[in-house]
Amino acid sequence: MSLAESVLQGNRLALARLLTQVENQAQDGLEELKTLFPYTGKAHIVGVTGAPGTGKSSLVNQLVYAFRHPPEGQKPMQVAVVAVDPTSPFSGGAILGDRVRMRDVAGDAGVFIRSTASRGALGGVAASTANLVQVFDAAGFALIFIETVGAGQAEVDIARLAHTVIVVEAPGLGDDIQAIKAGILEIADIIVLNKADRPLADSAERTLRLMLEMAERKNASGVGEEAAPKLWIPPLLRTVATEGKGIQAVVQAIRDHEQYLKTSGGWEQRERIRLQTELENLLHAALLKRLQETISPETYQNILNELVTRQISPHQALEILLNGVKQ
Numbered sequence: 001m002s003l004a005e006s007v008l009q010g011n012r013l014a015l016a017r018l019l020t021q022v023e024n025q026a027q028d029g030l031e032e033l034k035t036l037f038p039y040t041g042k043a044h045i046v047g048v049t050g051a052p053g054t055g056k057s058s059l060v061n062q063l064v065y066a067f068r069h070p071p072e073g074q075k076p077m078q079v080a081v082v083a084v085d086p087t088s089p090f091s092g093g094a095i096l097g098d099r100v101r102m103r104d105v106a107g108d109a110g111v112f113i114r115s116t117a118s119r120g121a122l123g124g125v126a127a128s129t130a131n132l133v134q135v136f137d138a139a140g141f142a143l144i145f146i147e148t149v150g151a152g153q154a155e156v157d158i159a160r161l162a163h164t165v166i167v168v169e170a171p172g173l174g175d176d177i178q179a180i181k182a183g184i185l186e187i188a189d190i191i192v193l194n195k196a197d198r199p200l201a202d203s204a205e206r207t208l209r210l211m212l213e214m215a216e217r218k219n220a221s222g223v224g225e226e227a228a229p230k231l232w233i234p235p236l237l238r239t240v241a242t243e244g245k246g247i248q249a250v251v252q253a254i255r256d257h258e259q260y261l262k263t264s265g266g267w268e269q270r271e272r273i274r275l276q277t278e279l280e281n282l283l284h285a286a287l288l289k290r291l292q293e294t295i296s297p298e299t300y301q302n303i304l305n306e307l308v309t310r311q312i313s314p315h316q317a318l319e320i321l322l323n324g325v326k327q
Contacts (some may be wrong), residue, residue, distance in 0.1 A: 004029075004035035007139050012112070015139055019114055022131045033131060039269065043080075043137040044258050047162030049148040049187075054170040057083070058241035060145050060198070061248075066251045067143055068110055075122045080136035082129055083147045098255035112141065130278045131160060134164040159187035159275040163270050164257045171204035172197040184217060188234050191251045196238035196246065208236055232260050295321060 003021070006014030021029025048056050060081060067077045114132060122268050129146060136144050148158050167188035173194075185191070191212070193205055212234065235253050239246035261267040292300075303320055306312045312320070 001036065004030060004032040004138075007032075007036065007135065008039060010140070012109075015112065015135065018135055019132055023116055023128045025128070029057060030193060032057055033134060036134060039138040040134050041137065043133075043141055043144050044164070044254075045133060045137075045144045045146065045162045045274075046148045047148065047158035047165045048168060049165065052167035053169075054168040055241050056147050056168050057128050059166075059168060059192060059239065059247075060147050062239075062241050062244055062247045063250060063254075064111055064145065068108055077143050078141045079111050079143045080139075080141040081111070081143070081145045081147065082132050082136070083115045084129060084149050085115055086202055112136065130274075130281070133161070139308065160273055162274075163261060163267065164189045164254055166190045166192055166254075167196075167202065168192045168194050169208060171198045171200035189232065189257050190250065191236045192246075192250060192278060193236065193238045194241050197240045197243075201238065203239065205236065207301050210289050212236060230265075232257065232266075291321065 003014050003018045007018055018029060018032055022033065031160060036244075048060055050056055061085075064079045064081060067079050070076060114136075115129060116132065133144055133146065146162060148159060165187050167190070169183060169191065170193070193201065193208065193209060196205075197200070235249075237246055237249050237253060241247070258267075261270065300321075303312070304318050307314065307317045
């Protein structure tokens with residue numbers, strides 16, 4: 001029996017082995033993805049992003065626990081977490097320590113936490129994240145959290161990989177303007193002001209609400225106003241994740257946004273954007289690899305030397321690499 005077949009039957013050991021193969025870009029793992037892909041497209045993917053120190057891991061820990069222990073009458077959900085940790089540009093290593101902050105759910109059989117290194121990927125999301133999400137989706141996890149590196153405004157890539165994006169802010173991490181710079185708030189479907197027990201929480205909330213009122217937001221579903229029954233307005237919710245305060249409001253907002261997407265047509269639109277992004281990323285990687293295979297290291301170094309000595313411009317270097325001649 002193949003790993004993919006074992007994963008579809010709920011074998012957690014096979015799931016762990018396949019995740020490792022996929023993350024390492026092993027050819028066997030990529031082949032198994034082809035078998036799994038027809039079984040994907042059912043999971044609700046929730047991205048959690050924000051600057052370092054806002055408490056993203058503690059928040060995800062509480063959210064996963066809440067979805068696993070819902071109020072009476074609701075069914076517990078199978079939940080997966082892909083936690084992307086930063087890779088050191090010097091040693092190439094990563095701490096992969098998110099499981100330490102997710103002790104409350106680490107032993108739950110209905111939860112699978114996978115820490116992955118960013119390996120230099122920009123935008124707060126590791127290049128292998130989309131593949132890991134595919135495996136979890138096919139394995140039957142109804143809810144998948146992606147927790148990004150924590151690089152602030154650069155983390156907008158998550159908006160193209162998730163159905164629902166939670167932006168986590170916290171008071172006292174810098175001046176108020178830091179929270180409102182372009183890029184990070186615009187991608188939010190839900191804004192969480194964590195560590196709301198701090199003295200500067202009220203000031204931070206006022207600033208965030210001001211920006212929400214001023215921003216000319218597009219319809220969060222990505223469809224035109226005429227097609228949508230109403231405009232999704234990102235809720236601003238206060239939490240103290242370490243104490244579990246405000247978590248149920250965030251859980252309800254996640255459920256509400258999923259329902260909004262499915263009734264407005266936004267779900268299909270975001271699925272299309274997500275798969276288009278994955279295809280384009282694969283194309284970029286494949287074309288770069290193909291180009292590198294056609295150019296000898298000596299030729300590349302010679303062109304680089306001419307670039308460094310200002311004999312040619314970066315655009316001329318590109319033309320030489322693509323066409324083999326100077327224009």
